Amino acid sequence: MSTSTMPRPGISAPASPLKRRRSARGGGFASSFTVNALLILGCAYMVLPVVWLLFASTKNTADLYGTAAYAFGQPAFFDNVAAVLNQDGGVFLRWMANSMFYAAFGAVFGGLISVMAGYAFDKFQFRGRDSFFGIVLVGVLIPNTATVLPMYLLASVFGITNTVWAILIPVLCNPFGVYLARVYSAAYVPAETLEAARVDGAGPIRSFFSLGLPMMMPGYVTIALFQFVGVWNNFMLPLVMLQDQKLLPVSVGISIWQGYALPQPEFTPMVITGSLLSILPLLVAFILLQRFWKSGLTAGSVK
Template sequence: MSTNTLPVTPPQTPQATATKRTLHRTSTARQGGFGSKLTVNGLLVLGSLYMVVPVLWLLFASTKNAADLYGTSSYSLGNFALFENIAAVAAQDGGLFFRWMANSVLYAGFGAVVGSLISVMAGYAFDKFRFRGKDSLFGFVLVGVLIPNTATVLPMYLLASLVGMTNTIWAILIPVLCNPFGVYLARVYATSYVPVETLEAARMDGAGPIRSFFSLGLPMMMPGYITIALFQFVGVWNNFMLPLVMLQDQQLLPVSVGISIWQGYAVPQPEFVPLVITGSLLSIIPLLLAFIMLQRFWKSGLTAGAVK
């Protein structure tokens, strides 16, 4: 006489049950729903199209003359007139466009190099030094991050008027030195990239705070410095309200305001439309070059972080 015995399943602990539920939810998210690869890839494609399509339109439109611009479809090629349009941009107002480009390079480059260095030094000080009121001061920095730049244009204009600084390059160069978001980002990088033990060792060797920063802190924070500089360069390059309010001399205007002036001319004079489009295309070239040239610093920063 045979007896069939059923396997006895041991009771599961609450921890095991919770683990199974977590694994089940993770596998479900991977298999379908909002977190599926198809959904994520679709959203990425839509986001890419949203950013790329206007640039493609700009590329196609800059190769057309005024007749083809209005007589052909947006993404079709007419008579290739890109070089003629560039020559017209260079000849307009005695080459004033390239003066605007040089001004933008000056304003954005100064803000990126000097302003970002100030931000890195401030973020480093907030992270590594102890002083009275540090948290309160950093709170003011965070408040500055939340205030839009356009809200501060009129107060800065009134202050610049009091000291007679309007319609000068200093009305642009001095404000771009202040970057609250750069200070916040620099403090984050200082926490991650600069160990306290390294600074203590430098202090034991006789290095002062300034020497420790420039010899150890700044090289370690170089990926953060490059990132802040790129953000600052793009922000100052695209800045519109501040130079529009501060500057009246067309010789001092950046390219963003200059193209806007041409756009106003294009309403009664359609022949200015190709100049506006071609000038807009030329104005994004320095931004592309900056990102391409500094890409290797980003990669080295990611590699250094992975090794740590």
């Protein structure tokens, strides 16, 4: 009498290790290809405009409209730079100095205020702490352009429109910097270290400047750099607040030249070359401050 085994329904034989490795390899290749493709697209989106500026800054007015976009024109780069620097008695250098002053002030003092506020929200216990921090988070969600008109009305009440204070005071407030500083404080400043300093007789202010701020220095530099870039690229606030061309930042000044370019095409190479020169301080700032971000991996460690 012969017996035969029937396969059980719904139960399949397990895949061999070779098939599993091939399946994992295929899925890994697809995900890696997708991620790399998205990274390449993102890099192209950010780098290609800068590359175009490099090519376009070497062209005169005729070459801008008569040659390919990513092709060098006649050697007119130094002529364009000279035209930018000599226009209106060198007002471009004044605009660059104004932008540097506004951005540096906002980065140093605005970043410090953000770090102090984030540290206080994280380490201090006081009534309404969570409610106040919730208001800060709401401030993160509000775009800067929506606050320009209210700030202009406040500045006009205090009589500081068309002055540097109309730009310097608003840049001291950075809700996103406060949020980021609280995250850095929670991650890099151990409560045990502050408790030991309190036992040794250090007050809250001394503990912050002697222990908290050095441990949060990578976060401070990161917040300051974000603030520097934000103030440097700020357009709406100085456009509304300032009327004196000697007080304008470079972003607004170049937009004025761009308005001149339609009736006077010779301003077009100046706008392009000025835009290229205006991003050089940002590149220098990023290159010089990279080491502080790397040190953030070991900042705040307790030995």
